[in-house]
Amino acid sequence: DGKLPHTFVVFGASGDLAKKKIYPTLWWLYRDDLLPKPTKICGYARSKLTLDELKAHCHTYMKVQADEQAKYDEFWSLNDYVAGPYDVSTGYQLLNQQLEKIEHGCRANRIFYLALPPTVYNQVTLNIKNICMSTRGWNRVIVEKPFGRDDVSSKALSDHLASLFDEEQLYRIDHYLGKEMVQNLMTIRFGNKILSSTWNRENIASVLITFKEPFGTQGRGGYFDEFGIIRDVMQNHLLQILSLVAMEKPCSCHPEELRDEKVKVLKCIQPLQLSDMLLGQYVGNPDGKTEEERTGYLDDPTVSDTSTTPTYAMAVIKINNERWQDVPFILRCGKALNERKAEVRIQYQDVPGDIFEGSSKRNELVIRVQPGEALYFKMMTKSPGITFDIEETELDLTYEQRYKHSYLPDAYERLILDVFCGSQMHFVRSDELREAWRIFTPILHKIEREQTPSIPYQYGSRGPKEADRKCQQNNFIYYGSY
Numbered sequence: 001d002g003k004l005p006h007t008f009v010v011f012g013a014s015g016d017l018a019k020k021k022i023y024p025t026l027w028w029l030y031r032d033d034l035l036p037k038p039t040k041i042c043g044y045a046r047s048k049l050t051l052d053e054l055k056a057h058c059h060t061y062m063k064v065q066a067d068e069q070a071k072y073d074e075f076w077s078l079n080d081y082v083a084g085p086y087d088v089s090t091g092y093q094l095l096n097q098q099l100e101k102i103e104h105g106c107r108a109n110r111i112f113y114l115a116l117p118p119t120v121y122n123q124v125t126l127n128i129k130n131i132c133m134s135t136r137g138w139n140r141v142i143v144e145k146p147f148g149r150d151d152v153s154s155k156a157l158s159d160h161l162a163s164l165f166d167e168e169q170l171y172r173i174d175h176y177l178g179k180e181m182v183q184n185l186m187t188i189r190f191g192n193k194i195l196s197s198t199w200n201r202e203n204i205a206s207v208l209i210t211f212k213e214p215f216g217t218q219g220r221g222g223y224f225d226e227f228g229i230i231r232d233v234m235q236n237h238l239l240q241i242l243s244l245v246a247m248e249k250p251c252s253c254h255p256e257e258l259r260d261e262k263v264k265v266l267k268c269i270q271p272l273q274l275s276d277m278l279l280g281q282y283v284g285n286p287d288g289k290t291e292e293e294r295t296g297y298l299d300d301p302t303v304s305d306t307s308t309t310p311t312y313a314m315a316v317i318k319i320n321n322e323r324w325q326d327v328p329f330i331l332r333c334g335k336a337l338n339e340r341k342a343e344v345r346i347q348y349q350d351v352p353g354d355i356f357e358g359s360s361k362r363n364e365l366v367i368r369v370q371p372g373e374a375l376y377f378k379m380m381t382k383s384p385g386i387t388f389d390i391e392e393t394e395l396d397l398t399y400e401q402r403y404k405h406s407y408l409p410d411a412y413e414r415l416i417l418d419v420f421c422g423s424q425m426h427f428v429r430s431d432e433l434r435e436a437w438r439i440f441t442p443i444l445h446k447i448e449r450e451q452t453p454s455i456p457y458q459y460g461s462r463g464p465k466e467a468d469r470k471c472q473q474n475n476f477i478y479y480g481s482y
């Protein structure tokens with residue numbers, strides 16, 4: 001069936017995600033001759049748009065070069081668009097007729113991308129199942145977070161999806177799993193003796209996993225206020241990174257072996273307590289240069305004036321197994337901070353029996369996910385020259401310098417291509433999701449029930465000062481001010 005033509009259906013085609021990610025990704029794959037041939041694309045949404053209007057709507061995000069115009073037009077000639085409601089079956093009948101027309105009544109595989117708000121998930125998936133499935137090829141469904149807002153609602157969604165589709169047909173996207181350096185974690189860890197043999201509590205003092213963004217909720221306040229930073233970033237993106245850093249070595253690179261190991265390590269984590277957490281919420285910076293910088297979270301008109309929703313969170317996670325007991329894994333993420341950055345810092349323990357009178361620093365392996373993929377190892381060396389002083393330096397693998405001519409695809413490019421190929425390795429399995437909610441649900445409920453106050457921090461700052469202290473208390477030494 002892999003050789004059959006494909007039809008890619010984008011639900012929510014007129015929305016934000018489709019415009020910013022899905023259509024651009026499909027275009028880049030087509031441009032680079034990576035999109036399997038033949039593939040046709042059909043958008044579906046409530047807005048009555050012509051194809052030309054959809055094209056214009058997506059244009060700024062497609063990044064078309066002057067010499068690509070002919071190919072770009074060719075790409076749009078593969079597209080169709082059907083307008084219809086999400087809650088009435090007649091719309092889906094129309095869509096299905098259009099899909100059959102596109103496929104000329106021949107056998108074809110279908111991929112359904114749900115770029116939709118969670119409120120319409122149930123009805124859309126039910127109608128896909130009843131009306132739009134390919135009867136003579138395979139069907140795959142791509143779903144985006146939020147996968148519920150706690151363990152109960154997530155289970156309800158999982159049960160609903162499981163009543164319609166097999167797990168092999170479901171592709172739950174966590175786009176961090178499509179990022180170059182996140183995928184590289186497996187190789188770094190298991191392809192290097194020097195690292196694999198020191199990757200444990202005997203050598204590592206602490207692990208810091210960071211996500212920072214230099215902008216606030218930017219008009220997404222309505223969505224954000226309902227979810228908060230813990231659900232938006234920590235429970236998914238950061239926990240996925242943690243599981244790849246901490247899991248045991250899988251028996252092979254088979255997707256299920258890998259996913260088994262990720263689930264296993266999550267099972268060794270207890271649900272978080274309030275004392276493991278630190279919460280923050282940004283306030284406007286009165287000296288900010290832009291209106292955005294002067295605007296605090298609560299000044300967003302779509303956010304209630306009394307909201308205590310955190311826009312910054314730190315969690316100290318302990319993994320209760322032989323490899324990691326007592327090693328703090330510190331996750332921290334925040335909006336409206338001083339920079340855009342996602343990285344992992346593996347901090348090694350102090351060298352025992354110090355002979356350098358305290359001037360030695362800890363080794364640190366830094367895996368920078370973005371911006372500018374890099375892997376560098378901080379180590380001590382003798383200062384060059386006549387002196388016998390010691391200093392810290394880096395073994396530096398900065399991709400921009402080492403791999404000048406390599407094209408690093410966007411996370412969505414890899415992941416959408418994986419769906420065509422039927423590889424679920426970099427997608428979230430239902431039991432993995434269940435474990436993630438088990439760890440975070442009690443604390444989320446507690447924070448909401450008790451309206452736990454968040455510490456204010458200024459737009460454009462490094463976040464609440466208390467966070468630095470919490471890092472130090474958890475055996476992570478700050479040598480810089482990252």
Ligand code: BG6
Binds near residue numbers: 175213232233342
């Ligand atoms: C999304 C979050 O999942 O990830 C956003 O909902 C966040 O709030 C985004 O901005 C970050 O993704 P990236 O790839 O830009 O780091």
